[in-house]
Amino acid sequence: MIDAIVLSSGFIVLVSCFVIGAIGAVLLRKHDALANIWSSFLAIVGSLCGILFSFLALGFSQVTSFTLGSFISPLVSISFTIDKLSVFFIFVISLVALFCSLYGIGYVKHFYKKYSIGALGFFYNLFIVGMLLVVTASNGLFFLIAWEIMSVASYFLVIYDRNDQKNVKAGFLYLVMTHIGTAFIILAFLLLYKFTGSFDFNSIRLGSALIPAYIKDIVFVLAMIGFGTKAGIIPLHIWLPVAHPAAPSHVSGLMSGVMIKTGVYMMIRIFVDILQPVPVWWGLVILVVGSVSALLGVLYALAERDIKQLLAYSSIENIGIILLGVGSSLAFLSLGMPTFALIGLVAALFHTLNHAVFKSILFLSAGSVINQTHTGNMEEHGGLIRHMPQTAFFFLMGSMAISALPPFNGFFSEWLIFQTLFKGMMEINFSAKWIFMASAGALAFTGGLALACFIKAFGSIFLARPRGSKARQAKESSYSLRMGMGGLAAGALLLGIFSANVMSILDRVVRDLSVFQLTPSFISVSPSQSLSSENISLVSAPVLFVSFIVTFIGILLATKYGVYKNQKVHLGTTWDCGTDLTPGMEITPTGLTRSIVTVFKGVLKPSIQHEIEYHDAESRYLPKSRTVILTLDDMYQVYLYIPLRNFITALSERAKEIQSGNINVYIMYIFIALLSSLFLLR
Amino acid sequence: MVIFLWIIQVFFISGLSPLGVGFVRKLKAKFQNRQGASIFQPYKDLWKLFHKDEIISTDASWIFTYTPIIIFATTFFVGASVPLFASFFGSTLASDMLVIIYTLAIGTFFLTLAGIDVGSAFGGFGSSREMTISALAEGGLLFVLLSAALRSNSTNLFTIATAEPFMHADTFLPTILAFFGFFIVLLAETARFPFDNPATHLELTMIHEAMILEYSGKKLALMEWASASKLLIFASLGVNLFFPWGMANSTQPSIILLSGIIFVVKILVVYTAVAVLESSIAKFRYFRLPDLLMVAFVLGGIGIALLI
Numbered sequence: 007m008i009d010a011i012v013l014s015s016g017f018i019v020l021v022s023c024f025v026i027g028a029i030g031a032v033l034l035r036k037h038d039a040l041a042n043i044w045s046s047f048l049a050i051v052g053s054l055c056g057i058l059f060s061f062l063a064l065g066f067s068q069v070t071s072f073t074l075g076s077f078i079s080p081l082v083s084i085s086f087t088i089d090k091l092s093v094f095f096i097f098v099i100s101l102v103a104l105f106c107s108l109y110g111i112g113y114v115k116h117f118y119k120k121y122s123i124g125a126l127g128f129f130y131n132l133f134i135v136g137m138l139l140v141v142t143a144s145n146g147l148f149f150l151i152a153w154e155i156m157s158v159a160s161y162f163l164v165i166y167d168r169n170d171q172k173n174v175k176a177g178f179l180y181l182v183m184t185h186i187g188t189a190f191i192i193l194a195f196l197l198l199y200k201f202t203g204s205f206d207f208n209s210i211r212l213g214s215a216l217i218p219a220y221i222k223d224i225v226f227v228l229a230m231i232g233f234g235t236k237a238g239i240i241p242l243h244i245w246l247p248v249a250h251p252a253a254p255s256h257v258s259g260l261m262s263g264v265m266i267k268t269g270v271y272m273m274i275r276i277f278v279d280i281l282q283p284v285p286v287w288w289g290l291v292i293l294v295v296g297s298v299s300a301l302l303g304v305l306y307a308l309a310e311r312d313i314k315q316l317l318a319y320s321s322i323e324n325i326g327i328i329l330l331g332v333g334s335s336l337a338f339l340s341l342g343m344p345t346f347a348l349i350g351l352v353a354a355l356f357h358t359l360n361h362a363v364f365k366s367i368l369f370l371s372a373g374s375v376i377n378q379t380h381t382g383n384m385e386e387h388g389g390l391i392r393h394m395p396q397t398a399f400f401f402l403m404g405s406m407a408i409s410a411l412p413p414f415n416g417f418f419s420e421w422l423i424f425q426t427l428f429k430g431m432m433e434i435n436f437s438a439k440w441i442f443m444a445s446a447g448a449l450a451f452t453g454g455l456a457l458a459c460f461i462k463a464f465g466s467i468f469l470a471r472p473r474g475s476k477a478r479q480a481k482e483s484s485y486s487l488r489m490g491m492g493g494l495a496a497g498a499l500l501l502g503i504f505s506a507n508v509m510s511i512l513d514r515v516v517r518d519l520s521v522f523q524l525t526p527s528f529i530s531v532s533p534s535q536s537l538s539s540e541n542i543s544l545v546s547a548p549v550l551f552v553s554f555i556v557t558f559i560g561i562l563l564a565t566k567y568g569v570y571k572n573q574k575v576h577l578g579t580t581w582d583c584g585t586d587l588t589p590g591m592e593i594t595p596t597g598l599t600r601s602i603v604t605v606f607k608g609v610l611k612p613s614i615q616h617e618i619e620y621h622d623a624e625s626r627y628l629p630k631s632r633t634v635i636l637t638l639d640d641m642y643q644v645y646l647y648i649p650l651r652n653f654i655t656a657l658s659e660r661a662k663e664i665q666s667g668n669i670n671v672y673i674m675y676i677f678i679a680l681l682s683s684l685f686l687l688r
Numbered sequence: 689m690v691i692f693l694w695i696i697q698v699f700f701i702s703g704l705s706p707l708g709v710g711f712v713r714k715l716k717a718k719f720q721n722r723q724g725a726s727i728f729q730p731y732k733d734l735w736k737l738f739h740k741d742e743i744i745s746t747d748a749s750w751i752f753t754y755t756p757i758i759i760f761a762t763t764f765f766v767g768a769s770v771p772l773f774a775s776f777f778g779s780t781l782a783s784d785m786l787v788i789i790y791t792l793a794i795g796t797f798f799l800t801l802a803g804i805d806v807g808s809a810f811g812g813f814g815s816s817r818e819m820t821i822s823a824l825a826e827g828g829l830l831f832v833l834l835s836a837a838l839r840s841n842s843t844n845l846f847t848i849a850t851a852e853p854f855m856h857a858d859t860f861l862p863t864i865l866a867f868f869g870f871f872i873v874l875l876a877e878t879a880r881f882p883f884d885n886p887a888t889h890l891e892l893t894m895i896h897e898a899m900i901l902e903y904s905g906k907k908l909a910l911m912e913w914a915s916a917s918k919l920l921i922f923a924s925l926g927v928n929l930f931f932p933w934g935m936a937n938s939t940q941p942s943i944i945l946l947s948g949i950i951f952v953v954k955i956l957v958v959y960t961a962v963a964v965l966e967s968s969i970a971k972f973r974y975f976r977l978p979d980l981l982m983v984a985f986v987l988g989g990i991g992i993a994l995l996i
Contacts, residue, residue: 389807391749411794412787421786425843431996432838439996446834447827447989454826457793458819461800465815470807471747545784553782557761565757565906569738573905580745580808580902593804593812601820605978 013070013088016059020096021138023052028131035124042114045127049107049134056100056138063093064511071144071208081205082151087144090518091279094355095141095271098362101497102263103134106256109370109490112483113256116377117166126166130257133159133265140268146195146205150188153268157184157236160265163257164249173252180249183242187235194228194276197221211280211520222281226288229276230295237269238322239329240299241642246322247306251314251382255373256490258314259366262321267358270328277336278351282521289337290441292329297448300326304455305606308462308599309638312382313372316463317365320408323452324361327423328354330445334426337438344525346429351522352512353422359508360407360415360501367404367494368463371397374487375467378480384595386474387467393480398468400491405460407498410453413551415501421545422509424449458602466595473589505547596636603638611639689939693774701767701924705916706730708923711956712963719967730916734909742905745806755802756903756910762795763917770921771849771928773951774936774944785833785843788925789826792877795914796822803899810891814898817974821883821895824981825876831988832869835862836929838995849928850935862991867930869987871961872980874922879915881965882972882980893971919962920955927954 027048034041063070073085088096110130114123136156143149161184165177199205201221202213217225231242238246246266250258273292277284303323310316331354338347374397375390376382391398407414410421427449430442472478482488501508513527580587603612617633620626664675710727717724744752769782796818803815837843839859840851876883879896889897900911928935934950936943972980 389747391751406794406797409793409797410790411797412790417786417790421784424786428834428837428843431992432841440993443989443992443996447831447985450830451824451827453790453793453830454823457797457826458823461797461804461815461819465801465804469749469751469801469805470812545782545787550782550787553765554761557765558757561761561764561910562754562757565738565910570740570906574741575905576741576743577746578743580747580806581810582808587807587809589807591809592807593809593816598804598812598816598819601816601974602823604975605820605824 009066010070010072013059013063013066014072014086016055016062017086017088017142020052020055020059021135023048023055024131024135024138027052028128028135031124031127031131033124035122038118038123041124041127042111042118045123045131046107046111046114049110049131050104052131052134053100053104053107056096057104060093060097060100063088063096064090064514081145082147083145083206084148085145085206086142087207088142090515091271091274092142094359094512094515095267096138098267098359099134099137099141099264101359102260102362102366102494105490105493105497106259106263106366106370107490108493109259109373109487110254110256112486112490113254113373113377115484117254121166121168125162126254129159129162129166133163133257133260136160137264137268141271144207146199146207146210150192150195153188153191156265156268157181157188160253160257160261163261164253166254166257167252170252176245176248176252180245183235183245187232187242190228190232190235191272194225194232197225197228207275207280214281217281219285222284225281226277226284229273230291233269233272233276234295235269237266237273237325237329238299239295239325240302240322241646243299243303243322244642244647247310247315247318250318250321251312255314255369255376258317258373259369262318262369263362263366266321266325267328267362270325270332270354270358273329273332274351274354278332278339278521279519282339284336284340286337286340286438289333289335289340290438292333292336293441293445294333296326296329296333297445298326299323299329300452301448301455302609304452304459305610306638308455308459309603309610309612311384311595313375313384313387313463313467314369314382316384316459317368317372320368320456320459321361321365323456324357324365324408327420327449327452328357328361330354330449331357331423331426334423334430334442334445337430337434337442339521341434341438343433344522346426346433348513348516348522348525348527349422349429350426351516352509353419353426355512355515356422356505356509357416357419359512360419360498363494363497363501364404364407364414364416367400367491367498368408370487370491370494371401371404374483374491375401375480377483377487379474379476381474381476384463384466387472387477388470388474388589388592389468389472390477390480391468393477394468394482396488397483397491398464400488400495401468402464403495403498405464407502409457409460411457413499413502413547413554415498415505418502418505418509418545418547420449420453455602458599462595462598466593466598470592471589473592473594503547503551600636611641613637613639689941693939693944697772697774698768700772701770701917701920702764702913705767705920706734706913708920708955708959709916712959712966715960715963716967719963730912734913737904737909737912738906740905742907745808745902747807748805748902751798752802752805752902753907755798755805756907756914758798759795760910760914760917762791763914763921766791767917767921769845770924771846771935772924773934773947774939775846775850776937776939783845785837785845785848786830788845789829789833792918792921793822793826795918799899806902808902810894810898810901813891814895814901817895818899821876821977821981824978825873825984828869828981828984828988829873829877831985831992832866832873833925833929833988835866835988835991835995838992839863845925845929849932850937851932859995862994863930865987865994866991867926869984869991870926870930872984872987874919874926874958875962875965876977876981876984878919878922880919880962882969883977885971893974923955923958924951926958927951 027045031041031045071087139152143152161181167173201217202210235242300323307316307319331350335347335350407416410416427442427446431439615635619630621628621630710730714724714727800815803811840848884895934947936947
C-alpha cells in the first residue's frame with residue numbers, strides 16, 4: 007500500500023515538474039534567457055526525479071495502478087498503470103531528457119531574438135510530459151490523448167525553425183503521417199472495445215479470450231501500421247528522415263532516441279502483454295519487418311549527405327534491430343519457449359536503452375557541429391577534429407557504440423539479439439527457423455554497413471581538411487553542450503562495461519510481465535561480470551574493457567620507450583604527387599560511399615544526371631560549367647505513396663458524381679438514409 | 689609449465705606472423721623463378737622501421753597518431769584469444785565468436801579513419817574501398833563462423849575447436865562449404881588476391897597500402913605487423929574451427945609438442961594455398977568483388993541450412 011502511494015505521488019511530482027516548466031516558459035516568454043533557464047532547469051529537475059523514481063520503483067514488487075478521475079464520459083478515465091515495463095521507459099525518457107535539457111541550455115541561445123524561447127520551452131516540456139503519459143496510460147482513450155499531446159507538441163518543435171520553408175513542409179508531412187497512424191490505432195482500440203467492452207488495458211487483458219482470432223489478427227495489422235508509423239518502420243518511415251533533421255538538435259535527440267520507441271513500447275504492451283496468446287506468424291511478421299527496416303535503413307543512411315538525415319535513417323535501422331528482438335520474443339512465446347522469449351525481449355529493451363543513449367550523443371554532437379558550420383551538409387564539413395576536439399571525441403564514442411564495437415553498449419545488445427536469433431535457428435523445428443536465419447543474415451550485414459556508415463560520418467565531418475569556409479572558423483561548443491554530450495558518452499561506455507548488471511535488471515523488468523511470471527531468470531551475474539546465455543556463449547564486458555586498455559597502454563609504452571627512444575618526428579605535408587593539395591582532392595562523403603551505393607544499385611536506384619553548359623552552343627567544345635546531380639530515386643513515393651494518392655483522388659472524383667447540386671436530389675439522399683437507418687436499427 | 693604455455697598462447701600470433709608473411713613471399717618468389725629474400729626478412733624490415741625517424745603530415749590528427757597502436761592492440765588481443773594448439777585456455781572470457789569479429793572491426797574502423805585523416809587522395813579512396821569490402825565481408829564471416837558454431841552448439845571458439853572431428857556424413861559437406869566461404873573472407877579481410885595486391889603501390893588498385901601510405905617509422909612497422917598478424921589470426925581460425933584435429937588437451941610436453949606441430953603444418957597448408965593463389969590468378973575488377981563476397985555469404989548460408 008505504501009509502495010502504491012509513494013509511486014503514484016512520485017509520478018505526479020515527476021510530471022508536474024515538466025508541467026510547471028512548460029507553464030513557466032510561457033509566462034516568462036518576454037525574457038528569452040529567463041524562459042530558457044526556467045524551462046531547461048525544470049526539465050532537468052524533472053528528469054532527475056524520473057531517474058530517481060525509476061530506481062525506486064524497480065525495487066518495489068508490485069504493479070501500481072491509480073486513477074485520477076474521469077472526464078467527458080466514464081470511458082475516458084485518467085488512469086495509470088505503472089509496472090516495471092513502464093518504469094523502464096520512464097527511465098529511458100528521463101535519462102535522455104536530462105542530458106538533452108542540459109545541452110539545450112546552451113544550444114537554444116542561438117535562437118534568442120529570432121524565435122520565441124517561451125514557446126520552445128513550453129512545447130519541449132509538453133513533449134516530455136506526453137511521452138511520460140504514453141508509457142503509463144492504461145486507458146485506451148486517455149492513451150490516445152497522451153499520444154496526441156506527444157505528437158502535436160513534437161510537430162510544433164519540428165516546425166520551430168519556421169523561416170526555413172523546408173522545415174514547415176517536413177512538419178506537415180510528419181503531421182499527416184502521424185495522424186494516419188493514429189487513425190489505425192483508434193480503429194484497433196475500437197475493435198478491442200467492441201469485443202471486451204472496455205478501453206481499460208487491464209480489462210482488455212482479462213477479456214482477451216473473448217476476442218475471436220481473426221479480430222485479433224486484424225488488431226495486429228492495424229496496431230502494426232499505427233505504431234509502426236511512429237516507430238518509423240519501412241515503408242511507413244517517410245516522415246522520419248525529413249522531420250527529425252528539421253527539429254532543433256536536442257529535440258531531434260529526444261525524438262530519435264525516445265519518441266519513436268513509444269511505438270515499440272506499445273507493440274510490446276499490446277502484443278506481448280495484453281493480447282496473449284498470439285499466433286506464431288505475428289512474431290515472424292515482426293521479424294521480417296525488422297530485418298527489412300534494419301537493412302534498408304542503414305543503406306539509405308549510407309547514401310545520405312546530410313548528417314542529421316543520416317542519423318534519422320540510422321534510427322530506422324536501429325528500430326529494425328529492436329524489432330528483431332521483439333519479433334523473436336513473440337515467436338518464441340507462441341511456440342512455448344518462454345525462456346528464449348525472455349532473452350529476446352531483454353535484448354530488445356537493452357537495445358532500446360542503448361540506442362536512446364548513443365543516438366542522442368550523435369544528434370547532440372551533430373547539432374554542435376551544425377551550430378558552428380551552419381550547415382548539415384557533410385560535403386562542407388571536414389577537419390573539425392582540430393577545431394572541436396571534444397565534440398569530435400564524443401561523436402567518435404557515439405559512432406563506435408552504434409557500430410556495435412566492444413566494449414561500448416551497442417555491442418552487447420546486438421550480441422544478445424544475435425544469440426536469440428541463433429537460438430531460434432537451432433531450437434525451432436519447422437520452417438520458421440528460416441526466417442530466423444534470414445534475420446541473422448540481415449543483422450550481420452546491417453552491422454557491417456552501419457560500421458561503414460559511421461566511418462563515413464565521422465571521417466567526413468571531422469577528418470582531413472575543411473572543405474567549406476565555415477568549417478575553417480569553427481570553435482569548440484560551450485560548456486553546457488559539452489556536458490550534455492559527455493554525460494551521454496560516459497553513459498554509453500558504462501552501460502557497456504556493466505552490461506551484465508543492466509541485463510539482470512532488464513530481466514527483472516521483463517519477468518514482471520504476466521506472461522513471463524513463471525519463467526526462470528536466464529541471467530546470473532558472476533563476480534567476474536561474465537554473461538552467459540543458456541550456456542551457448544559467454545562474454546565478460548569488464549574483462550574485455552580491462553584487457554583492451556592494458557593491451558593498448560602496454561603497446562603504447564613499448565613502442566615509445568621500448569625501442570629507439572630518441573626517435574625524431576618531423577612534420578611535413580601529405581604526399582601530393584607534386585601538385586598543391588587542395589581540399590577538393592580529398593575524398594568527399596559522396597565519394598566515400600559511392601561504391602557501396604553502386605553495389606546496391608538494385609535497391610537504392612541511384613540516378614546520375616549530367617548538365618553541361620557550353621560557351622558556344624553551336625560548336626560545343628568549351629564547356630562553361632558542368633553539373634553532376636547524384637540522387638536516389640524515392641521508391642516509396644513512386645511505388646507506394648503516389649499510386650495511393652492517385653487512387654484516393656480517383657475515388658474522390660467518383661464520389662463527386664453524386665454531388666449534382668440539385669436540392670431535390672439531396673432531399674432524396676436524406677430520405678434514403680433515414681429509411682435505411684430505420685430499417686437497420688429497428 | 690602452464691604459465692609458459694600461456695605466454696606462448698598470448699605471444700604466438702604476434703611473434704610468428706612476420707615469419708608467415710616471409711614464407712608466403714618466399715614461395716611466391718619461387719613460383720616466379722626468383723631466389724627471393726630470406727623468410728626472416730619481414731623481421732629485419734620491422735627492426736629497420738622501428739629504428740627510423742618519422743614524418744607526419746601537418747593535416748594529421750590524433751586519430752592518425754594512435755591508429756597503429758589501436759590496430760596492433762586489437763590484433764594482439766584477438767591473437768591471444770583465438771584457439772591455437774591447446775584447448776585448455778578455453779576459460780578465457782574473450783573467445784566469443786562475435787567478440788572476435790567485432791574486435792577486428794575496431795581495427796577496420798580506425799584503419800579507414802586513418803586513411804581519410806591525412807586528406808590525401810589515395811588514402812580516401814583506399815578507405816572507401818576497404819569500407820565497402822569489409823562491410824560486405826562481415827555478413828559472410830559471421831555466417832561461415834556460425835555454421836561452424838552450430839556444429840558444436842556454442843559460439844565460443846574453443847568449444848568449437850574442440851568439438852568432435854567433423855568426418856560425419858551429415859557435417860562433412862557443410863563444413864567444407866563453410867570453409868570455402870571462410871577462405872574467401874580470409875582473402876578479403878587480409879588484403880590478398882583477388883581482392884587486393886599486397887605487393888603493389890599502384891594508385892588505381894591499391895586498398896590496404898593506400899590507407900597506410902602516409903605512415904613511416906614505428907607507426908608503419910606496427911601497421912605492417914598488425915596486417916601480418918591478421919593473416920595468421922584468420923589462418924588459425926580457419927584451420928582450428930573447420931578442421932579441429934589435434935588440439936592438445938593436457939599439459940604433457942609430448943602432446944603439446946605434437947599438437948604444435950600439427951597446428952603449424954595446417955597453417956602452412958593455408959599459407960601455401962594463399963601463395964599459390966596469388967601466383968596463379970589475377971586481381972579481380974573491383975565491382976566483381978561483391979559477387980565473390982556474396983558467394984562466401986551464400987556458402988555459409990548453405991552450410992547453416994544443412995546443419996539446422
